[in-house]
Amino acid sequence: KQEVTQIPAALSVPEGENLVLNCSFTDSAIYNLQWFRQDPGKGLTSLLLIQSSQREQTSGRLNASLDKSSGRSTLYIAASQPGDSATYLCAVDSSYKLIFGSGTRLLVRP
Amino acid sequence: NAGVTQTPKFRVLKTGQSMTLLCAQDMNHEYMYWYRQDPGMGLRLIHYSVGEGTTAKGEVPDGYNVSRLKKQNFLLGLESAAPSQTSVYFCASSDRLGQFFGPGTRLTVL
Numbered sequence: 058k059q060e061v062t063q064i065p066a067a068l069s070v071p072e073g074e075n076l077v078l079n080c081s082f083t084d085s086a087i088y089n090l091q092w093f094r095q096d097p098g099k100g101l102t103s104l105l106l107i108q109s110s111q112r113e114q115t116s117g118r119l120n121a122s123l124d125k126s127s128g129r130s131t132l133y134i135a136a137s138q139p140g141d142s143a144t145y146l147c148a149v150d151s152s153y154k155l156i157f158g159s160g161t162r163l164l165v166r167p
Numbered sequence: 168n169a170g171v172t173q174t175p176k177f178r179v180l181k182t183g184q185s186m187t188l189l190c191a192q193d194m195n196h197e198y199m200y201w202y203r204q205d206p207g208m209g210l211r212l213i214h215y216s217v218g219e220g221t222t223a224k225g226e227v228p229d230g231y232n233v234s235r236l237k238k239q240n241f242l243l244g245l246e247s248a249a250p251s252q253t254s255v256y257f258c259a260s261s262d263r264l265g266q267f268f269g270p271g272t273r274l275t276v277l
Binding site for chain 2: 089091093099100101102103106146148150153154155157158159160
């Protein structure tokens with residue numbers, strides 16, 4: 058059974074710092090991995106999707122990597138801003154069904 | 168494009184009452200999903216559909232029924248609501264670019 062773990066559960070950093078969020082999964086047979094952002098009381102916003110054949114994807118200050126063989130993905134946020142404060146969720150797609158991690162709650166302090 | 172929409176946004180039910188949550192998408196996606204999100208439990212898949220007229224059980228299907236009579240709509244029904252079904256419900260649809268989520272329905276069962 059696929060299990061997805063995100064570390065750390067919570068993170069507080071000063072504005073301007075570069076940071077890395079981690080996601081690990083137990084079964085490497087995945088179609089893709091998707092990173093989401095969720096603001097309090099809101100829905101999920103898709104940030105990046107990495108296909109199983111890809112190693113990384115970039116969007117603005119965000120860069121996500123995928124290492125299927127080791128069952129790991131990282132989300133790198135450059136030059137963090139207070140507006141980046143949110144919960145970040147990773148999810149693996151094993152058969153058009155997403156299995157979610159519990160998320161990392163990020164606070165960027167001004 | 169409205170993307171994925173959900174109605175209602177909020178609802179309070181008494182134990183034993185029934186209700187239907189409506190999800191609509193205008194992206195012509197084949198796949199649609201219903202999740203629930205609970206504190207400490209993350210997002211869990213209730214039911215999903217791989218196309219018009221099809222439905223399948225997810226991780227936590229008990230107490231829920233679904234129907235996909237039209238490609239753009241996916242309905243989630245609670246026949247006899249229980250306090251354990253108090254949660255935030257998210258609908259999503261997907262294509263090869265990933266899953267896209269609606270804003271959620273906050274349901275409280277008293």
